[in-house]
Amino acid sequence: ACPHIPSPSCLHCSANLYPAVHFRTEKDHNPRIEWKKKGKGVTFVYFNNKFTGSYAGRAQIEGATLTIHSVTLKDSGEYRCEVTASEDHVSLGEATVTLSVLVPPHVPSCDVPSSVFIGADLELLCKDKLSVPPATYSWYKDNKPLKATGDTPYSVDTKKGTLKLQSVSKADSGMYRCESSNSVGAPKSCVAQQLKVLDCK
DSSP states (O other): OOOOOOSOEEEETTSOBOOOOOOOOSSOSSOEEEEEEESSSEEEEEETTEEOGGGTTTEEEETTEEEEOSOOGGGOEEEEEEEEOTTSSSOEEEEEEEEEEEBOOOOOEEEOOSEEETTOOEEEEEEOSSOBSOOEEEEEETTEEOOOOTTSSEEEETTTTEEEESSOOGGGOEEEEEEEEOSSSOOEEOOOEEEEEEOOO
């Protein structure tokens, strides 16, 4: 038995998984095919001609090609196919494929205080915990992108999602929102929140 699987295999969260195994046998026309998933332990996906656990009802097999429908993040991991042809000279073949489930951006959580005193330093926070690969972040004030330069009194960390304002002034008052994006889907934005800069007492 001579299996081959292309690796790695990537797909979108709502797509289907098609790890294809191609094999040829010498004499055995009905080889035994097993699929396993490696995690903390090894669990069977397809064993004894049937699917097990959460794969029952949402997976199918054709030849040695496994199709999983309604893929979720829990399906990420390493899968191993074993083909056993007891009548052949080489009775066992196996191969692995790594599945990475990709998740488009979700609406991020944005932490924008309602007010701050003039002259204070301020940090605004933005986080999208669900996107895979991890999101990068952009901040907007009054729907205009904030792009930090050496001359601006603020800095943006596109990986952490922070917007740091130094010695805020009245000009910093406005509506702030954050946008998360990755390579999988369309960017998502939180609802804009108003920041007021108050005079010191």
